[in-house]
Every structure is written in C-alpha cells, then in structure tokens.
Amino acid sequence: MSNTVTRADIGTAASEATGLAKSDVTAIGQRMFELIGEALKAGETVKLTGFGTLQVRSRAERVGRNPRTGTEHRITPRHTVIFTPSARLREALGGLTANGADAV
Incomplete structure (x- = not known):
C-alpha cells in the first residue's frame, strides 16, 4: 500500500464526494494550483x-x-x-x- 496521495487520487475522491465529473474536478484543481503558483511567484x-x-x-x-x-x-x-x-x-x-x- 502506498503512503503517497497523488493529484489523481485527490481528483477521484473529490469527484466521488461531490458527484461532479472527474474532468471538471481535475480542471478546477489544476486552476487552483496555477493560481497558488502565480501568487507565490508574485511574492504573496x-x-x-x-x-x-x-x-x-x-x-x-x-x-x-x-x-x-x-x-x-x-x-x-x-x-x-x-x-x-x-x-x-x-x-x-x-x-x-x-x-x-x-x-x-
């Protein structure tokens, strides 16, 4: 059993918990990581x-x-x-x- 949770694991769990399509959840997650990265690059x-x-x-x-x-x-x-x-x-x-x- 792996001790590492991947982005795919999180997307699958979020999709199952919300009932949203996995592709929608993945797109939202990807955009969130992009926004976090942009904020950090800006020193925020x-x-x-x-x-x-x-x-x-x-x-x-x-x-x-x-x-x-x-x-x-x-x-x-x-x-x-x-x-x-x-x-x-x-x-x-x-x-x-x-x-x-x-x-x-």
Missing part, C-alpha cells in the same frame, strides 16, 4: 483556512559542506516556499506517528 502569501499558509522566504548565501569529503562549497542565495500548518491541521496530526499511522 497564500492562506488556506483550516489547512495552512504558504509563503516565499529568502535564504541567504551560506557555506555548505559535502558530508562525504568534508569539502566546503558556496550555496547560492535563493527563494523557497515555506508551509506552516494551521492549528486545526497540527491538532489533527498530533495523534499521528512519523509514518502516518495512528498513535496507540
């Missing part, structure tokens, strides 16, 4: 109530080290997307172990 913060917040942060230039050889190299500055889960999501995940199974 994306808040998904009940799920979390996506925001772009700048990473400064730093020195990295190859763990195998110990040689140092420069890591260039870059922008990265940070996800902060909502309180509701953190609470829901609080009872899960690292592998995603319910804690006993």
Whole structure:
C-alpha cells in the first residue's frame, strides 16, 4: 500500500464526494494550483483556512559542506516556499506517528 496521495487520487475522491465529473474536478484543481503558483511567484502569501499558509522566504548565501569529503562549497542565495500548518491541521496530526499511522 502506498503512503503517497497523488493529484489523481485527490481528483477521484473529490469527484466521488461531490458527484461532479472527474474532468471538471481535475480542471478546477489544476486552476487552483496555477493560481497558488502565480501568487507565490508574485511574492504573496497564500492562506488556506483550516489547512495552512504558504509563503516565499529568502535564504541567504551560506557555506555548505559535502558530508562525504568534508569539502566546503558556496550555496547560492535563493527563494523557497515555506508551509506552516494551521492549528486545526497540527491538532489533527498530533495523534499521528512519523509514518502516518495512528498513535496507540
């Protein structure tokens, strides 16, 4: 059994839950991801109530080290997307172990 949920899995589940055609649900989902990507590229913060917040942060230039050889190299500055889960999501995940199974 796979621990990865794909976009297709989400589309199928949403289609079954809403009764909408899978193609319609897929088109809506695709457009949502496009809009989220566009907002992040513009430097905007994306808040998904009940799920979390996506925001772009700048990473400064730093020195990295190859763990195998110990040689140092420069890591260039870059922008990265940070996800902060909502309180509701953190609470829901609080009872899960690292592998995603319910804690006993």
